[in-house]
Amino acid sequence: xxxxxxxxxxxxxxxxxxxxxxxxxxxxxxxxxxxxxxxxxxxxxxxxxxxxxxxxxxxxxxxxxxxxxxxxxxxxxxxxxxxxxxxxxxxxxxxxxxxxxxxxxxxxxxxxxxxxxxxxxxxxxxxxxxxxxxxxxxxxxxxxxxxxxxxxxxxxxxxxxxxxxxxxxxxxxxxxxxxxxxxxxxxxxxxxxxxxxxxxxxxxxxxxxxxxxxxxxxxxxxxxxxxxxxxxxxxxxxxxxxxxxxxxxxxxxxxxxxxxxxxxxxxxxxxxxxxxxxxxxxxxxxxxxxxxxxxxxxxxxxxxxxxxxxxxxxx
Amino acid sequence: xxxxxxxxxxxxxxxxxxxxxxxxxxxxxxxxxxxxxxxxxxxxxxxxxxxxxxxxxxxxxxxxxxxxxxxxxxxxxxxxxxxxxxxxxxxxxxxxxxxxxxxxxxxxxxxxxxxxxxxxxxxxxxxxxxxxxxxxxxxxxxxxxxxxxxxxxxxxxxxxxxxxxxxxxxxxxxxxxxxxxxxxxxxxxxxxxxxxxxxxxxxxxxxxxxxxxxxxxxxxxxxxxxxxxxxxxxxxxxxxxxxxxxxxxxxxxxxxxxxxxxxxxxxxxxxxxxxxxxxxxxxxxxxxxxxxxxxxxxxxxxxxxxxxxxxxxxxxxxx
Numbered sequence: 183x184x185x186x187x188x189x190x191x192x193x194x195x196x197x198x199x200x201x202x203x204x205x206x207x208x209x210x211x212x213x214x215x216x217x218x219x220x221x222x223x224x225x226x227x228x229x230x231x232x233x234x235x236x237x238x239x240x241x242x243x244x245x246x247x248x249x250x251x252x253x254x255x256x257x258x259x260x261x262x263x264x265x266x267x268x269x270x271x272x273x274x275x276x277x278x279x280x281x282x283x284x285x286x287x288x289x290x291x292x293x294x295x296x297x298x299x300x301x302x303x304x305x306x307x308x309x310x311x312x313x314x315x316x317x318x319x320x321x322x323x324x325x326x327x328x329x330x331x332x333x334x335x336x337x338x339x340x341x342x343x344x345x346x347x348x349x350x351x352x353x354x355x356x357x358x359x360x361x362x363x364x365x366x367x368x369x370x371x372x373x374x375x376x377x378x379x380x381x382x383x384x385x386x387x388x389x390x391x392x393x394x395x396x397x398x399x400x401x402x403x404x405x406x407x408x409x410x411x412x413x414x415x416x417x418x419x420x421x422x423x424x425x426x427x428x429x430x431x432x433x434x435x436x437x438x439x440x441x442x443x444x445x446x447x448x449x450x451x452x453x454x455x456x457x458x459x460x461x462x463x464x465x466x467x468x469x470x471x472x473x474x475x476x477x478x479x480x481x482x483x484x485x486x487x488x489x490x491x492x493x494x495x496x497x
Numbered sequence: 498x499x500x501x502x503x504x505x506x507x508x509x510x511x512x513x514x515x516x517x518x519x520x521x522x523x524x525x526x527x528x529x530x531x532x533x534x535x536x537x538x539x540x541x542x543x544x545x546x547x548x549x550x551x552x553x554x555x556x557x558x559x560x561x562x563x564x565x566x567x568x569x570x571x572x573x574x575x576x577x578x579x580x581x582x583x584x585x586x587x588x589x590x591x592x593x594x595x596x597x598x599x600x601x602x603x604x605x606x607x608x609x610x611x612x613x614x615x616x617x618x619x620x621x622x623x624x625x626x627x628x629x630x631x632x633x634x635x636x637x638x639x640x641x642x643x644x645x646x647x648x649x650x651x652x653x654x655x656x657x658x659x660x661x662x663x664x665x666x667x668x669x670x671x672x673x674x675x676x677x678x679x680x681x682x683x684x685x686x687x688x689x690x691x692x693x694x695x696x697x698x699x700x701x702x703x704x705x706x707x708x709x710x711x712x713x714x715x716x717x718x719x720x721x722x723x724x725x726x727x728x729x730x731x732x733x734x735x736x737x738x739x740x741x742x743x744x745x746x747x748x749x750x751x752x753x754x755x756x757x758x759x760x761x762x763x764x765x766x767x768x769x770x771x772x773x774x775x776x777x778x779x780x781x782x783x784x785x786x787x788x789x790x791x792x793x794x795x796x797x798x799x800x801x802x803x804x805x806x807x808x809x810x811x812x813x814x815x816x
Contacts (some may be wrong), residue, residue: 228815231815234607236603236607252501254503255501255503256502257502257503257571263607264607266600269606270600271601284605284608286508286515287609288608288609291509328604331604421529
């Protein structure tokens with residue numbers, strides 16, 4: 183058995199003539215956080231539903247923990263937790279009763295249910311409202327309750343569809359922290375989002391979707407090198423003779439722009455701030471500012487679709 | 498292609514008991530129960546008064562409590578035949594689309610159960626709820642009759658009343674299966690409820706008249722029969738066949754056979770030809786008479802459920 187928990191091979195889904203997912207292949211490793219990123223309607227949710235066996239596969243294969251979701255859906259769903267896009271609960275029931283119903287469906291022994299529900303609610307910070315009706319819950323609390331359900335289920339793969347959409351920045355960072363804690367437990371996390379910037383920080387690897395295809399796949403720095411050429415933009419403000427030439431001699435620097443009389447912009451494939459500082463000092467100049475801009479997924483995504491064919495890169 | 502693994506019934510009891518609990522504690526059910534008890538009490542009271550005043554010797558006194566002689570509109574049977582479809586529709590119209598609207602469907606289906614268990618659990622819970630209501634009501638009426646009339650029912654009467662209960666549950670099942678089917682087809686609960694009520698009105702009010710007309714169109718009456726004041730057998734056959742497409746007609750015929758042993762409404766024509774005199778039919782003959790209607794009701798329930806099942810299996814989980 184390989185170390186991959188999810189493997190897809192040329193996975194395709196068609197609705198009539200429309201192709202929602204077009205021959206995608208990727209793997210997710212054990213304990214990895216993998217991001218399916220891209221605009222709405224790019225095929226992220228369809229891909230997720232195929233992994234759970236909730237929709238049929240037109241062609242290609244998908245294996246989750248070595249099982250085929252189409253033929254062995256119960257095996258897959260026993261070991262995979264799913265947080266749907268805008269998750270819903272029975273509003274007239276309490277948070278605990280909602281989880282108790284799911285626990286019974288999962289088949290958790292009756293003796294263990296209360297304990298596991300309590301500890302799951304505590305981990306997501308809902309222990310005080312466990313006996314309140316879900317109807318009074320905010321969106322962030324519902325997302326957390328959904329996460330509690332996954333924790334209670336004790337899964338090895340968690341699939342989260344747009345977990346942060348509609349949340350305020352504080353709730354978002356809380357949720358992302360909970361996702362990191364899942365990874366610490368050794369759970370592989372597959373999450374989808376159209377907000378590239380927000381989830382960039384938690385993902386080990388990402389797949390950028392575009393109209394049903396995976397346009398880019400890899401770690402963020404890898405993609406930056408591939409698409410932007412460099413990835414790191416180092417801004418330098420300094421006086422000194424022949425700085426532009428000295429900067430261009432630094433290993434890793436791809437290009438140097440002089441954007442003002444004493445302003446330079448270095449495009450590099452790594453963080454070259456120390457070397458740039460040394461260069462300024464050696465030239466006898468005065469260093470006023472030195473900053474680095476890390477590669478952003480937004481920049482990568484936009485740059486990629488501006489340069490590749492120019493087909494509708496609508497976000 | 499290998500078979501899909503696991504049992505389709507996994508989780509059925511969990512879904513069943515939760516739905517049953519939901520039904521029994523819901524305000525909706527309380528209102529419906531209240532309606533039935535109110536109407537039922539009123540008509541049974543009037544029936545009992547009528548019986549006390551007029552009937553001296555009647556072998557089927559208890560049956561008159563349910564279906565007073567003289568085709569009274571205000572009989573218990575009529576109230577039941579109107580209210581049972583409303584109860585069944587009220588329990589089923591948001592069974593499936595309600596889960597989508599609450600956005601709980603994909604979360605529930607991502608648990609290790611098949612869709613079979615969810616749909617069948619909902620159907621069984623609805624049918625059980627209806628059964629509990631009807632049995633309670635049935636016992637209440639019999640208890641009231643014991644107190645008010647002061648005579649215990651005979652064995653044959655009990656048998657007929659039990660068959661009446663079974664037919665009523667099957668009738669409720671047809672409407673429940675229909676409303677669950679509509680809840681699968683329509684994503685909006687309001688649309689599903691309206692279509693279900695519309696179908697109910699159409700089938701119970703318009704269809705009987707329409708069936709008469711259509712029968713006349715398909716097979717016009719023969720002048721020779723009309724001159725004798727008799728209906729043409731072919732026309733009558735068509736009219737009866739068409740009107741039996743409505744579950745209300747089937748239910749009415751089965752109930753008449755069970756509760757009015759001396760009416761023989763379906764075979765009056767036959768009886769006239771045979772020169773039979775209207776004496777009460779024995780119990781077993783009544784069952785034989787109502788058998789096709791009962792089987793049709795149960796078959797209709799199964800067919801409607803299966804159509805809903807297939808539609809649900811093929812449905813995309815996302816809206």
